[in-house]
Amino acid sequence: MHIPDGFLSAPVWLSLDAAALSLVGYLARQAQRESGEAWAPRLGVLGAFVFAAQMINFPVGVGTSGHLVGSALLALVLGPAAAAVVMTAILALQALIFQDGGVLALGANVVNMALAGVLAGYLPFRWWGAGRFRQFAIFLGGFFSVLAAALLAIAELRLSGVPIPAPVLWITLGLFTVTATLEGIITVAVVRGRDRLGLGLAPQPGARYARGLAVVGLACALLAVLGGLAASRHPDVLEKLLERLGLATSRGSQ
Amino acid sequence: MHHAVVDRWSSGHSLLHARDGRVKVLVCLGFLAAVATTPRLTALYAAGYGLAALAAVMVARLPLGALLVRAAVVLPFSGTFALVSLLAGDSPRAVALLAKSYLSAVAVLILVGSTPLPTILRSLERLRAPRLVVLVVQFLYRYLFVISEQAQHMRLAALSRGGWRFRSAAGAIAVLFARSYARAEGVHRAMLARGFQGHLTLLAPVRADWRDGLLLAGGWALIAFLRWGLEGVWSR
Secondary structure, eight states: OOOOTTSSOHHHHHHHHHHHHHHHHHHHHHHHHHHOGGGHHHHHHHHHHHHHHTTSOEEETTTEEEOOOOHHHHHHHHOHHHHHHHHHHHHHHHHHHSOOSOSTTHHHHIIIIIIIHHHHHHHHHHHHSSSTTHHHHHHHHHHHHHHHHHHHHHHHHHHTTOOOOHHHHHHHHHHHHHHHHHHHHHHHHHHHHHHHTTOOOOOOOOGGGHHHHHHHHHHHHHHHHHHHHHHHHOTHHHHHHHHHHHHHHHHHHO | OOSOHHHHHHTSOSTTTTSOHHHHHHHHHHHHHHHHHOSSOOHHHHHHHHHHHHHHHHHHTOOHHHHHHHHGGGHHHHHHHHHHHHHTTOHHHHHHHHHHHHHHHHHHHHHHHHSOHHHHHHHHHHTTOOHHHHHHHHHHHHHHHHHHHHHHHHHHHHHHTTOOOHHHHHHHHHHHHHHHHHHHHHHHHHHHHTTOOSOOOOSSOOOOOHHHHHHHHHHHHHHHIIIIIHHHHHHO
């Protein structure tokens, strides 16, 4: 869900752009300190891989298919800081060249997918990745990376006053739960494939990130809660919709 | 997808192509901000912004039809939300969502259609975007088509071996990942061997002259007029 320009209200896109710029700047410095600027070519090639992998369709069931989003996979392989930088680069390129997501809304999309998505993809693995539940932790990472991004996008749209009536909201959430499950399964399958090829995952970074991660996580949770509050402040949207539908049916029966 | 069509557009020559990348980025951002903050995007506003965009397309000598079609990729997403707004009884918002997202996509296409990506990225870097991100975008774009093509080949190979199932897709991605990683190592070493120290050099140096200043001042003045002055002048 890439938010285009024209959807978010000025306070929302301005504050998210500012937040994304400062946080990604911080993470980029972290990633640089870890490995030096000369690492950029490598991150770029891996970003190109995620871009290409997003185009590979996974057949699921009859006639339906999903595709990888990749923030969890990147977080597992590169660690959260470098993964956030690569995801930001992907989103920037999608906004500039492919008109997938807006330029002013880039901050919002970065917060949703490159920061919250990567963080949600990474934390389960960090907590439970070493033990018996490794596969499950990887699945949870993929699952929550998509779900967190979707929830934040919905919260931002509602904060901007875009009407999302309850029935539409539930359908959207249902669809995202399905894609999130798929992302989890695909992430596990790809990591398993990597294991079989004898490739490891990211070395566990030290506790240096802990504060940054906590800040991002708390901010995202706050944003989602705010979106929820905005939703309950405008309960009339649903009534209006029902009224309209009621009108339409009564007109039809006349 | 062997080649992004905007690459062909941006390698053209025109008055707009010749302008400084930073100026074009700033004018484009001004336009986007004006469109995004217009409270009710009436037909008058849409016409004003649309004509300004049309003038830019003409000056840059970009193919108008192709550009308008390309910008339409935003419409399925905004169309869905516009429909929901319409059903919720908010038809001005429905129109605004469609018009704003479409106009914004056109504006971004004019920017990337008249400025090669390396120039845009260098301009963004000069405008204080995080440098590592800018560099990663640069390399991402360089290898995007290489790796996409590899992915297509692998898909074709799996299909001709008798099927494209979930497992083969996952395996293909794992192998693609391994190959990309190996390629990334190679590229990294090759760049280091060529003395890469963390930034790319452009063939033509970025330098602004009076025409760039004129575009920045004129562009922002026009945008400010469209945003705040047009309605007053019209209704008088």
